[in-house]
Structures are given as C-alpha cells and as structure tokens.
Amino acid sequence: MDSTSTLFRLLASALLFASVTLLVRHGWEVVLLWSRGRVGRDYAKFKAWSEELFLGWPPEKIRRRAFWANAAIPLALLVIWLLTGSLVFALATAVGVYFVPLVAYRVARERRMERLEEQLPDAVNVMVASVRAGRSLPQAIEDVSQKISGPAGEEFGVMSGEYSYGGMNVEGVLERARARLDVEGFKMVSSALIINSERGGDVLHMMERMAEAIRELDRLRKKILTETSEVRAQEKVILVMTPLFGVMVCLFDPEIPDILFHSVVGNLLLMVVVACQLFSLWWIHRIIKSTI
Numbered sequence: 001m002d003s004t005s006t007l008f009r010l011l012a013s014a015l016l017f018a019s020v021t022l023l024v025r026h027g028w029e030v031v032l033l034w035s036r037g038r039v040g041r042d043y044a045k046f047k048a049w050s051e052e053l054f055l056g057w058p059p060e061k062i063r064r065r066a067f068w069a070n071a072a073i074p075l076a077l078l079v080i081w082l083l084t085g086s087l088v089f090a091l092a093t094a095v096g097v098y099f100v101p102l103v104a105y106r107v108a109r110e111r112r113m114e115r116l117e118e119q120l121p122d123a124v125n126v127m128v129a130s131v132r133a134g135r136s137l138p139q140a141i142e143d144v145s146q147k148i149s150g151p152a153g154e155e156f157g158v159m160s161g162e163y164s165y166g167g168m169n170v171e172g173v174l175e176r177a178r179a180r181l182d183v184e185g186f187k188m189v190s191s192a193l194i195i196n197s198e199r200g201g202d203v204l205h206m207m208e209r210m211a212e213a214i215r216e217l218d219r220l221r222k223k224i225l226t227e228t229s230e231v232r233a234q235e236k237v238i239l240v241m242t243p244l245f246g247v248m249v250c251l252f253d254p255e256i257p258d259i260l261f262h263s264v265v266g267n268l269l270l271m272v273v274v275a276c277q278l279f280s281l282w283w284i285h286r287i288i289k290s291t292i
Helices: 003-052 059-084 086-132 137-145 150-165 170-180 184-199 201-229 229-253 255-261 264-291
Strands: none
Touching: 003 059, 003 086, 059 086, 086 137, 086 150, 086 184, 086 201, 086 264, 137 150, 137 170, 150 170, 170 184, 184 201, 201 229, 229 255, 229 264, 255 264
C-alpha cells in the first residue's frame, strides 16, 4: 500500500514538473500569439473609432493605445490582488478595465452627437442661404462644411467628399449619413431632402420650413434640459451619497470594513452595491435621454 502511494505521488510530481516545464518553455509563445491577436483586433477597432470621431490619431498612437488597453487588464488584476488580497475584487477590476475603452468610445460618440444636434440649426440656416443664392443642394452641403467647424462641418464634409469623389448621388450620400448619425433632427432633415430629390419640388421652400422646424425643436430641447436639471442633479447625488453612507457605517463599526474587504460574502455584497448604483445611474440617464 505504501509503495503504491509513493509511486502515485512520484507520478503526480513528474506530471506536474512536466506541465510546468512545458508551460515555461512553450506557454509564453501561446500567450504571445494570443496577445498579438487581441492587440491586432483592438488596433483595427480603435482605428475605426478614431476615423468615426475625427480624432486624427496616427497609426503609432493607435498601436500604443491598443497595447496598453490589453496590458492594463492583467496589470490591474495583479495590482488589486496584491493590495487587497481579494481575488474577487481583482477579477471585478479586470472586467471593469476590459470595458473601459468601449465605455469611453460611447461617451465620446454621445457627446459628439449632442454637439452635432446643437450645431444643426446653424447648418440648416447655411444651407437655406446657399439655396436662396441659387446654389445646388450638393453645393449647399459643401458650404456647410466650409463655414461651420466642429462635428457638423466634419460630417457635412464627409458627405461632400462622398458626392464629389465617391461617385455617389445626393440621395445615397444623405442615406448613408442618416444611417451613420444618431441625431433625430438630422434624420428628419435628410429624409425630407431625400424625398424632395426623388419626387421634385421647391427645394428652397422646403428648406425654409425645415429650418423653422429645427429651430423649434432646438428651443423645445433646451426647455426640456432646463426642466430636467433637477433629475440630473439627483444623478450626481446618488453617485456621492452611497460611498459616503458606506464610509459613515464603517466609522461607526470598525469590524464592518474587515468583513466587507476580507471575506467572500463581503466582496460579493460590495459588488452588488456597485452594480445597483451603476444600474440606477444608467436608468436615470436613459429616462432623461428618452424624455429629451
């Protein structure tokens, strides 16, 4: 019985030694290939985001961002694990770091769309002035790209370039822009222009009516933003009050921090609280956005 147990232990030790040896000798190649594949995919994704948001990042900068976006995941896991000794916190932090680039992209895109919506009345006014001066619709689009800076000028510049150098007609250019830009006012304007181009009619009269409608929508949007300012303030209060309440509870009972930060149940409880707070912030933001 003792000889069988000894043989089993020797066999297990030999297999473990062989596994560690193979991992050290060849495992790094697998990890390297996997990391290169992820960096390559993130490079293509970041490049598309840079072009969409008109960031103007050079290839080397995109490559560095893609590398650090992947390197930050294991680094965050290791640092949090060493600082807290909690594998649950470390894994949760690594997951959060993984989603940071996507969240940053969505926030930047949303702000860009909001800025475009603010500039849309001025863009429509420029188009009305151009059409009134006898210029065609493609020329009016080009005038907007030359006279207005920021997101509106950049997006109208893309439309002008697609028409002039991409071999597309006006309807196709407007259709692509309507699918690309998530702005209700622009969708309304582009739809009206597409219908007018297909069926004909007085472009100037239609543009003047659209300019009035866009100005009225902008006025209503600003009014709603003013009336919902209290709700947006509550979003900031929720963001501050929950951590503040947690700190106060920990000060009243010194045993609570040890339970929260050094036990699996406490770690899971903290993660649930953070998840609930993030969900409440997302829900408030969604309500405000749908109202506007």
